[in-house]
Amino acid sequence: MNAVQRFAWITAIVGVLIFMLLPVMVVVGISVGASATYDFPPRELSLRWFANLLHTPIFSDALLKVSLPLGIAVALCSTVLGLAAALGIAHLPEAAGRRLSLLLASPLVFPQVLLGVALFLLYARAGMPLTMFSLGLGHVLIATPYVIRSVSAALGGLDSRLEEAAQSLGASPTQALFRVTLPLLKSGILSGAVFAFIVSFSDINLAIFLSTAGNTTLPMQVLAQMQFVSDPTIAAAATVQILVVAALVMVVQFLLRRRS
């Protein structure tokens, strides 16, 4: 590849990356701008919208009382369910394991909006009120496949004979699981849990249908307020979303790189 081709190639790649990050950059840019109008690029920088954020209950509550705790709860549940499922699949005969794997990954490819509608109607039919719990159930449904995928990938990198080696040395299957397999799956489990959190933290398609006045998630609130709010506090709220996700993404990359 000559220099011209290489230049064109790199320009294309960088161009695409910039395109993908453009809206994010706009939001962050607005949130650190001093002006009260949506001014991009910002001429003067200020953090006052973030300070304002703390005094704006609709956003701070959405973040601190709904999105964060919900995300953590979803991460915990998904990790338990996903870890168990991934371990189960690994110990099944190959063909059955593959088929089950596909089945358990179905919520990943199922259109989330359809899922939101389906759950809304299910809860309505069952007479279940819409609470953080009912929303959380939906989140666990779509987040667990991430845990399964993460743990299964980590399991794939392990020598399949390690558990047998432990048993040949006197460890019962349970002891082998806890003393050998799980410690070696740490980074896979952790990165799966982080993904599960992010899925819940960023979800909107389920939240649209399943949110109520008392349990509005941060993305839901940003969406709802977009037409009303007149100053960039909303951009600050959105930026917090971005920062949390970005930080966690880098944590996951770090975990995955360390493993290999």
Place this chain on the structure above:
Amino acid sequence: MTSAFALKLEAVVRDYGNGARVGPIDCEIRSGEFVSLLGPSGCGKTTLLRSIAGFEKIDAGRILVEGQDVSRMQPHRRNIGLVFQSYALFPHLTVAQNVAFGLKLRRKLRGSALQEKVAQALSVVGLSHLAERLPSQLSGGQQQRVAIARSIVLDPPLLLLDEPLSNLDFKLRIQMREELRHLQRRLGTTFVYVTHDQTEALAMSDRIIVLSGGHIAQIGTPAEIYSRPRSRFVADFVGASNLLKVERCAPRGQQIEAFLHGGAMLLCGAEGAPSGTAAWISVRPENIRPVDPAVQPDWTNTFLATVVSRTFCGDRDEAIVRLAPAGGGSEIDSPVTMHLDPGQATQGTLHVRIEPQQAVLVEESAS
């Protein structure tokens, strides 16, 4: 209950269902023996080993370890050491922690007593200086020694080894062969060693169990297996062998006259298969010796060899020759391989002789 036999397999069968099965296998292995399970891939040797360890269930028969029936026992209760082909060291534990793994589970030793035992095992395999390293920091040979130390530290009555040297390079393999042999002698533990490499089996074992197609083809000492194979398979698999098809046999005193297609006759030793079941004559290439026709007493087992091709092999030449009986008669159908001195020049033909003791009659198959 003590028993002279470290391991006894009684009519052990593992049935895969679609016609493939291993067994019935019957054998006894004495305490302190080094026994190899030798055979080509697919012969069932690894299945057998894993069944003894408990990772594959058996469909019939019994497995007795020091007299105790372990056939239904779960693997972690059997107290049988197992060294895996890939070593299966725990990557998140140091060498010392790997070795201590089984001891910690048993809870009988603690603290300094445990550390001492670990140190002892490590010094037996010569790895005391690497105790704090992680497996990823060790070479293949070192990893293998850790795998062994990890099992022997538990003083098992029986140690199973699944092709432990196959991942090492040639020179290291030769060296490890010696070391493993010495180790076994020193510890006195019974070793059951799975391999497809017959030179390894011949070099290390007290006895060899040759397996083929899920059955035992022959059990014997290395010398017996090599010099007196009972079947065509064993003759062919262990060491190189020329196999000549027998048409009919007639006894001559203590020995047997074996007639080949075309009329040539070879006088064979009595220790081989009886004339009723003999199907082939096995002659090792090194046992076809060049002779000076002038000093031969008679033409028994003497042939005129015509060299077809010759390949340099370092310490010798391997020559493919066609044999015709020296006393007259038609050529033997199939060419045979023999060894020649690299320096020795021939005009293309030479006289050779096969001692009757070294022409071994073998059956078509063992069972």
Place this chain on the structure above:
Amino acid sequence: MTRRTTPWLATAPYALMIVALLALPLLGIFDLSLRERSTTGLAGAGFTTANYARLAEPYYLNIIWQTLRLALIATLIELVVALPVAYAMARARPSIKAVIGILVMIPLMTSVVVKTFGWYILFGNEGPLAGVWRSLGLPGGSLLGTQFAVLCGMVEFGLPFMIYSLSAAMEKISPSLEEAAANLGAAGWRVWWLVLLPLSRAGMLSGFLLCFGVSASAYVVPALLGGTRIKMAAQLMYDDVLVAFNWPGASAVAMLLLLILLLVLYAAMLLGKGRKP
């Protein structure tokens, strides 16, 4: 024997969750789509095909057509645009791969609301693009409500999915194949045409299906960027469920969308099977 059944037991909780929260609700939607509309309860008593018949009306047909058209265009754009990045991710050395990985994963995992908000600002009347437009003396300026804006939003949303699908497929292609092609005389784009693209077919197909599904069922992007002119199927569902309380109607829309996606999946599978070498 517990050794045999434990793996199944371990996968059971989540499997049951899928049955209870995915499979059953789907059946419920199917059932609901055939019921009469009711103002009081969930649905009326009788069975009817009126909900599906309604979809044949021009207003609804138009929206469905818009949905499919925009989803297809967006997905095709994503397919082409994702190729260079996917290739870079598959072939770059680890440090660069990690950086690109982070830069692709951040937009992937950020909430679509946040990203669409960014486009909303960018395309809006007060946004920078409008400012540039006006400084050139041109009228108007807001791009909201245009197909361009909606496509931008959808393409940006779907790109990370496509990139991951493609790069996973490309990583499986051994670099020595490209070298062999070069050695035999193929250069530059010919290597792509003759080697890389054919071998990435499976990845392109799965990426296409995933992105099409995601684009066809998009809600936030058309809702925020489509203004009054552009409306897509998910908005129909939203309106029916939360505004008009016409739940049987919403169910019919959902079923139709699902059917369309399954048909596309089937067509793609046939395409994939037919062309196998």
